[in-house]
Amino acid sequence: MKLPSVDTVRVVQVCQNHEHDRLRSILFGVGDCLFLMLAGAAATLATHLVHRVDWGFAITCLAGMSAAMAVQALLAISVAPILGSIEAMTPSMVVAMASSMSECALHVIKRELSWPGSCGLGAAVGACTFVFVVAYGAACKRSLRRAYPRG
Amino acid sequence: MLRIWDLRAEFYDLCEGSALRRGPQKASLFRNMMGRTLFVATGTGLDIRHFPPLREIVAIDISERMLRKAEARRRNYRGVLRFVQANALNLCFPDGSFDTVATSCTMCSVPEPIPVFREFHRVLRPAGQLLMFEHVRSRNLILGLALDPMTLWTRLVGTEMNRDTLGNATRAGFRFTRIESAYLDIILSMRAVKGRLTD
Numbered sequence: 001m002k003l004p005s006v007d008t009v010r011v012v013q014v015c016q017n018h019e020h021d022r023l024r025s026i027l028f029g030v031g032d033c034l035f036l037m038l039a040g041a042a043a044t045l046a047t048h049l050v051h052r053v054d055w056g057f058a059i060t061c062l063a064g065m066s067a068a069m070a071v072q073a074l075l076a077i078s079v080a081p082i083l084g085s086i087e088a089m090t091p092s093m094v095v096a097m098a099s100s101m102s103e104c105a106l107h108v109i110k111r112e113l114s115w116p117g118s119c120g121l122g123a124a125v126g127a128c129t130f131v132f133v134v135a136y137g138a139a140c141k142r143s144l145r146r147a148y149p150r151g
Numbered sequence: 152m153l154r155i156w157d158l159r160a161e162f163y164d165l166c167e168g169s170a171l172r173r174g175p176q177k178a179s180l181f182r183n184m185m186g187r188t189l190f191v192a193t194g195t196g197l198d199i200r201h202f203p204p205l206r207e208i209v210a211i212d213i214s215e216r217m218l219r220k221a222e223a224r225r226r227n228y229r230g231v232l233r234f235v236q237a238n239a240l241n242l243c244f245p246d247g248s249f250d251t252v253a254t255s256c257t258m259c260s261v262p263e264p265i266p267v268f269r270e271f272h273r274v275l276r277p278a279g280q281l282l283m284f285e286h287v288r289s290r291n292l293i294l295g296l297a298l299d300p301m302t303l304w305t306r307l308v309g310t311e312m313n314r315d316t317l318g319n320a321t322r323a324g325f326r327f328t329r330i331e332s333a334y335l336d337i338i339l340s341m342r343a344v345k346g347r348l349t350d
Contacts, residue, residue: 021175028172084169086286086312087334093297133335136291140336148329 031083032133036095036126039075043068043096044122047103048115061104065097072096091133099125155309156214163195163217170197176333177201177255177284180340184208184282186250189274191239192257196221204229209249211237239267244274251275253282258316260309268323272345281325281343288313289337298337317341 047064054060072095076088099122106113113121170177178201186207190198193210194217202208210225210232212218218234225232237243239261252271261267271281289295295313302312317327317339325343333340 024175080169082169082171084172084334086337087169087172089301090289090294090297090337093301094293097297136294137332137335140332144330144332144336148327148331 028083028087029134031079032087032091033127033130035075035079035083035088036091036130036133037123038126039072039092040095040099040122040124040126040129041119042071042075042122044099044103044118044125045115046071047100048113048118051103051107051112057108060107064104065100068096068100069093091129095122095126095129098129156212157216159214159217159308163220164197170200173284173333173338174201176331176340178203180282180284180331180342181253183280183342184251184253185280187248188251188253189242189244189249189271191252191254191271192260193218193221193234196224198255199224199228199232202228202230202232207231209233209235209244211235211239211242213238239270242270242274246273247276247279249274249276249279251280251282255284256286258283258285258319259311259314264314264316264319265323268320268325272324275345277345279345281320281341281345283316283320283341283343284333284338285316285341286312286334286338287316287336289335291336294335294337 046067050064050067051060055063072092073089076085076092079088102121102125103113103118177198181198181201182203184203184206188206188208190202190208190210193199193212196210199210199221208228208231210221211234212221213236215236218236221234225234235243239257240263252275258264258267275281288298298312305312317330320341320343321327324346326346327341327343329342331340332338
């Protein structure tokens with residue numbers, strides 16, 4: 001029986017590693033997307049609930065945004081051991097800021113959402129942020145690869 | 152500073168448990184450890200599992216409690232790994248005594264990064280290499296603006312989220328040879344070589 005050469009074994013190992021890396025990045029991608037949608041929904045819901053207690057626009061917005069940030073921080077800390085602390089905290093902060101501001105903007109134009117509507121808005125902001133993160137991540141990798149080509 | 156790290160030693164493993172995501176990238180960077188290596192800020196030794204085997208490594212940390220927690224991981228390393236309690240701002244090693252200096256999420260936590268880089272520069276032999284797995288401030292406007300307010304409270308536990316680590320290393324006399332993205336332009340895997348010291 002003819003044994004495979006060392007080079008063949010190496011090629012097979014490299015292919016297996018690439019497959020493994022791809023699977024890992026897909027799984028983390030799914031995790032990131034679901035987490036950002038959840039963070040968006042929870043943060044917007046928190047803002048929505050604060051808006052129901054009408055303390056005047058400025059205070060309500062400030063309190064709503066603080067509540068959104070607190071909810072987002074708690075969620076990010078809880079998923080950090082799996083998704084990574086910075087990987088969870090940074091984009092979810094953007095999601096909480098943007099979704100909470102959208103809720104405040106709707107309040108200004110006297111368009112109050114129902115709570116499922118608020119959750120949907122937050123989840124949509126989360127999904128959009130995920131798309132932005134993926135696109136920006138790919139751009140960063142491309143630009144660094146160009147600046148520092150593998151020798 | 153020392154008190155913060157002694158306190159953080161108790162729950163460090165739980166907070167820094169993202170080895171699942173960052174582990175392969177760290178292992179890929181640390182594979183480049185060559186010759187006598189200084190690993191700065193070992194913590195509870197979470198990164199030891201990513202070290203290549205059969206190397207000669209001196210690992211330091213400012214906190215004795217962290218090093219005590221890392222002891223079991225040190226014993227499992229297949230190579231020469233020695234712990235020294237030391238401050239990165241004032242390394243207790245002679246000039247040019249290491250071939251590689253490596254860090255992992257360290258430069259966000261030292262109070263004065265440029266003097267620490269100068270210490271790395273001093274203890275490295277000529278053309279020695281610096282390996283860093285670090286998080287830095289994003290160049291993206293939105294992400295950068297998210298990292299700035301985060302720093303207001305992470306600073307309380309000794310971590311800065313918005314440091315210009317590349318700029319600081321360059322100012323201390325290092326020349327980058329390779330930078331890879333581990334997460335966007337925030338977590339970077341970096342290789343640099345000791346260059347000429349500038350003021």
